[in-house]
Amino acid sequence: MSKQRVGIVGVGLMGHGIALNLARKGWPLGYLDHPGNQPTDDLDALGATRHPDRTALAGASEVVILCVTGTPQVEDVLLGDGGVLASL
Template sequence: MRNKPVIGFIGLGLMGHGMAKNILEGGYELWVRGRSNRAPIEHLVSMGAKEAINPKQLAEVCDIIHICLSNAPQIEVIMRSQYGILAGAKPGLIVVDTSTSDPDMTKRLAAQLRAKGGHFVDAPMAGTPAKAEAGQLSTMLGCDRDVLPHIRPVIACWAETITRIGETGEGHKMKLLMNFINLSYADLFSEATSLGAKVGIAPEKLREAISSSHIGQQVL
């Protein structure tokens, strides 16, 4: 790998655009692959990024590729299709999947990339589009320890908190657990709001009362 790795980025939506922008501003050569929305692509190209014709080309020219997509089937297509990443993968390529995805599929893709001499890292992120733009996301990594020094400086462009959970697949497991906790809080708040209304506490008053408390930090 070069002293300053060339970075690829697939998925320039509400989160991905800010992440890619921060990588570019971090001084890395950036190649991007977007979808039908041209606005984020054109913005990044105006800043100096290069646009790839397909994921295969990204794998051929980049050292580290980020994926930021909606679901596991999309990631599988990006990796395994005729013009996907695996078709162009070379020894040493690192793929960083920042999506929320299926840990079992992550392990299968990692095995296929490993057979070509590459490494697959699951790095799902937590935060908002505003935090993505500001480079203040957090991420939980599943990767080999030896890979971490190569990717940490790049990930630090968009994440202020980087936690290695364990081997490949463990990051996605952790993100699913966090989603489970968040949904549980939301369900609990809904139940409390309903009960409050029954005993005469208006929903807006319930929210006002707990918004500044330690409970509010968790559920709002």
């Protein structure tokens, strides 16, 4: 059985660790390119794909993980202009 394609929004302090563990375990991983991310060279070296926007990330993912700071950010990522839900 193949592993589902996972996308993650929020590769900061906590999200980077989650993403790194997924990539190390061989999950196909994509992440949103964002100025708040931790350095992602290690993720890229493990085959993770950087996506320029939420639409591209959602379109390439079967599962999307959010690791953002609060409710307003969750609502924006999911429902805002170019939100993830519209692209799934």
